[in-house]
Amino acid sequence: MRTGALGTVLVAGGGITAWCAAAALRRRAPFLDVTLLATPVSPDALADRIACTLPSLLGFHGDLGIGEGDGIARTGAGYRLGTRFSGWAEGLADYAHAYGRYGRPFGPTSFHLHWLRAARTGAAGPFDGYSPAAALARADRFVPATPDTPFADHEYGLTLDPPRYHAMMRAFALHVGVREIAGEIADVRVDARGFVAAVTLADGRAVGAQLFVDATGPEARLRGALDAARDDWSRWLPCDRVLLADGPAAAPPVLTPVMAHPAGWRWTSGQQSGFGYASGHLGDAAAARVLRNACGQAPDAPIRIRPGTRPEPWRGNVVAIGDAATEMEPLEWCNLHLALSAIDRLVTMLPGAVPTPVEAADFNRQSLAEANRVRDFLAMHWRTAQRRDPLWRAVAAAEPPASLAHTLAQWTERGRLPFHEEETFARDAWAAVLIGQGCLPRRLDPLIDAVPAASADAAMAALAADIAAALPHLPTHAAFRAAQARYLTR
Structure with a gap:
C-alpha cells in the first residue's frame, strides 16, 4: 500500500x-x-x-x-x-x-411550449402522446433505444x-x-x-x-x-x-x-x-x-x-x-x-x-x-395535485421549499423550467407531471413566436404519425423478454 x-x-x-x-x-x-x-x-x-x-x-x-x-x-x-x-x-x-424525450426539438424553445400553445386552440393531443417511450409503454411494448426510428433515445x-x-x-x-x-x-x-x-x-x-x-x-x-x-x-x-x-x-x-x-x-x-x-x-x-x-x-x-x-x-x-x-x-x-x-x-x-x-x-x-x-x-x-381530500389540501397549502417555489413560479408565469445542478429528473419529466396534473402556465415564453403555430402544429402531427406507424411493428414486453431469455440460454 x-x-x-x-x-x-x-x-x-x-x-x-x-x-x-x-x-x-x-x-x-x-x-x-x-x-x-x-x-x-x-x-x-x-x-x-x-x-x-x-x-x-x-x-x-x-x-x-x-x-x-x-x-x-x-x-x-x-x-x-x-x-x-x-x-x-x-x-x-x-x-x-x-x-425519454417528449416531442422533437424545433425552434429556440422547448417542445412543451409548442404543445402548450397548441393545447390552447385544441390542436394538440395528450402531452404524453408525443413521447415515444410513453406510447411504447401504453401499448405494453418494449425495445431498447433503436437508431433511425422514433424510439431512438429513450x-x-x-x-x-x-x-x-x-x-x-x-x-x-x-x-x-x-x-x-x-x-x-x-x-x-x-x-x-x-x-x-x-x-x-x-x-x-x-x-x-x-x-x-x-x-x-x-x-x-x-x-x-x-x-x-x-x-x-x-x-x-x-x-x-x-x-x-x-x-x-x-x-x-x-x-x-x-x-x-x-x-x-x-x-x-x-x-x-x-x-x-x-x-x-x-x-x-x-x-x-x-x-x-x-x-x-x-x-x-x-x-x-x-x-x-x-x-x-x-x-x-x-x-x-x-x-x-x-x-x-x-x-x-x-x-x-x-x-x-x-x-x-x-x-x-x-x-x-x-x-x-x-x-x-x-x-x-x-x-x-x-x-x-x-x-x-x-x-x-x-403540491400541484388537484384533489379535495383533507390530506392533499393540507400538503398543497404548505409553504414549499424555496427551490421548488422558484421552479413553480417560473413555470406558472412563462412555462420555463430553471436549471439546477445535481438534477435527477430532466425538464421533460417536470413538464410531464405538471401538464398531466393540469398545472398550466398563465403565459408562454415569448420566444415561442419564433416558430409559427401552423409549422409547430404540423411538426407535432408528423411526430405523432411516425410513432403510430412504427408502434405495431415492435414486440410486446413479454415477447421481448422471452426472446432475450432464449438468446441468453442458447
Whole structure:
C-alpha cells in the first residue's frame, strides 16, 4: 500500500444497497481491501425492498461490467419505461411520466411550449402522446433505444425481484474480491477526533477500517453514532408508512400504475404491490385492508419513514448511503437511485488514509443538492395535485421549499423550467407531471413566436404519425423478454 493511501473499507449492512456499495468499491478501486459486515437487513430500508428502479441502475451495472444477462434476465427483472399516474388530478385523464424525450426539438424553445400553445386552440393531443417511450409503454411494448426510428433515445428502468437481485449482487461482490463477515452490531467506538475507530459485534469481535460505509438502513448504526442532525421534509412529503405485499409471480407492467388515495397512493408492479400513506389520516389496520382488497394479498408489517435527509452524510470517516442518509416515500422510485448516486460519488472522491474536511464537504454539498432536488420533484406531485381530500389540501397549502417555489413560479408565469445542478429528473419529466396534473402556465415564453403555430402544429402531427406507424411493428414486453431469455440460454 502506498504511504498515506486508503487501504481498508468496511461496508456495514446486509441488503442490496450494501452489496452494491461493496461491489462498486472493489470493482472500480481494486487496490482496496473491502469487507462487508452482513448485518440483518433493516425492515424499514426501502432502498433494499422496492422493486421499481430508475434508469440509473443500468448505468451502474455498466460501470461494474454487469451485462443484461446477469442484471436482468437471470434475476427475473422486467423493463420499465415510466409511471402512469391516475387520480392525481380529479376530472383529468391519467398521464404518463416516461423516461425519454417528449416531442422533437424545433425552434429556440422547448417542445412543451409548442404543445402548450397548441393545447390552447385544441390542436394538440395528450402531452404524453408525443413521447415515444410513453406510447411504447401504453401499448405494453418494449425495445431498447433503436437508431433511425422514433424510439431512438429513450431510457428504461427495471422492475426487480428483490431477493433474486440481492443474491446476484452478493455473488458478484464476492466474485470480485469482497470479503464477507456476519454479525450484529453491539457498539460503535468513536475516537477523540470524532472518527469511528472500530465496530464491536455482539460476539465481542472488533472490526476496524480506515473508511466506513453505513448502509444499515434508516437506523444508521454507524453514522448515527456521530450525530443525529437531519432535515425534516414531512410537511412536503406526508407519507410516513409504506405497506408491501408480494403475490404470485406475475409479469411486471412496462408502465407502473400509481393510483392516488385520500390518504396517500398505491401501486402495483407485478409480483409486488404497495401503499404509501399518512398514518395520521389512515390507521395501519385500515391501510392493510386497502392494500389487501386491491391486490388480494396480506401485506407485511408497515415500513416506517421519517421523510428527510442528513445534511452531512459524510462525517469524519463514515459515509452514509441509501436510507441511512435519506428517507422518503418511494414515489418516482428514487430510494435506490440516491444510494447508487452516493456510491458513484464516493468512488470518484475516494479519500486518502485519513479523510479530509475538503473531501467530505464537497461530497455533502453535491449529495444535499441532489437529495433536495429529488424532494422538490416529489413534493411537486403533491403540491400541484388537484384533489379535495383533507390530506392533499393540507400538503398543497404548505409553504414549499424555496427551490421548488422558484421552479413553480417560473413555470406558472412563462412555462420555463430553471436549471439546477445535481438534477435527477430532466425538464421533460417536470413538464410531464405538471401538464398531466393540469398545472398550466398563465403565459408562454415569448420566444415561442419564433416558430409559427401552423409549422409547430404540423411538426407535432408528423411526430405523432411516425410513432403510430412504427408502434405495431415492435414486440410486446413479454415477447421481448422471452426472446432475450432464449438468446441468453442458447
